[in-house]
Amino acid sequence: AQSVTQPDIHITVSEGASLELRCNYSYGATPYLFWYVQSPGQGLQLLLKYFSGDTLVQGIKGFEAEFKRSQSSFNLRKPSVHWSDAAEYFCAVVPTSGTYKYIFGTGTRLKVLA
Amino acid sequence: IAGITQAPTSQILAAGRHMTLRCTQDMRHNAMYWYRQDLGLGLRLIHYSNTAGTTGKGEVPDGYSVSRANTDDFPLTLASAVPSQTSVYFCATRPPQKVSYNSPLHFGNGTRLTVT
Numbered sequence: 001a002q003s004v005t006q007p008d009i010h011i012t013v014s015e016g017a018s019l020e021l022r023c024n025y026s027y028g029a030t031p032y033l034f035w036y037v038q039s040p041g042q043g044l045q046l047l048l049k050y051f052s053g054d055t056l057v058q059g060i061k062g063f064e065a066e067f068k069r070s071q072s073s074f075n076l077r078k079p080s081v082h083w084s085d086a087a088e089y090f091c092a093v094v095p096t097s098g099t100y101k102y103i104f105g106t107g108t109r110l111k112v113l114a
Numbered sequence: 115i116a117g118i119t120q121a122p123t124s125q126i127l128a129a130g131r132h133m134t135l136r137c138t139q140d141m142r143h144n145a146m147y148w149y150r151q152d153l154g155l156g157l158r159l160i161h162y163s164n165t166a167g168t169t170g171k172g173e174v175p176d177g178y179s180v181s182r183a184n185t186d187d188f189p190l191t192l193a194s195a196v197p198s199q200t201s202v203y204f205c206a207t208r209p210p211q212k213v214s215y216n217s218p219l220h221f222g223n224g225t226r227l228t229v230t
Binding site: 034041044049 | 118147149154155156157158159162172204206218219221222223224
């Protein structure tokens with residue numbers, strides 16, 4: 001069955017430090033991949049997406065993600081975290097065949113220390 | 115302002131009561147979705163609609179029903195609420211594109227429902 005794993009439930013980093021949030025998926029082929037961010041009391045907002053081509057994709061707010069086929073991973077990175085990045089982050093996949101159903105990971109909650 | 119409107123923002127409901135969560139969009143997106151978000155479980159799909167007049171079951175449809183009479187509205191109904199339906203509910207839409215299944219989702223701000 002298709003699945004998405006975000007192994008880190010909580011991550012705490014200091015402001016200005018680098019960040020990497022992990023995402024691994026289970027699917028027979030390369031799916032379409034997304035990262036979303038959710039601020040408290042808000043819905044989810046798209047950060048970036050990968051469909052094909054260059055495996056390093058740039059998103060909004062200075063985020064980037066790298067697709068690694070050999071590791072079935074799509075990790076999210078940011079070189080220098082800002083206090084406003086504190087939020088919950090969700091990785092999602094869409095299988096490239098079949099139904100239009102997104103599969104979300106369980107999320108990683110990011111805390112930023114001043 | 116274009117977007118997705120969910121109502122109510124929050125609700126406390128007695129078990130056994132009937133409740134409809136409203137979702138309205140003004141972006142003319144064809145596909146609409148209802149998710150519930152629970153701690154440690156992420157977002158799980160309840161029901162979806164690829165276009166007006168059609169609906170489908172998601173991962174956790176039991177206890178919920180939906181209708182899609184027009185493009186803009188996609189209400190979610192709990193016929194007889196139970197405490198396990200305490201959750202945050204998100205409505206989402208997907209814009210039509212040539213290869214539509216890789217389109218990103220747009221989310222409303224959610225409805226926090228507590229069933230006592």
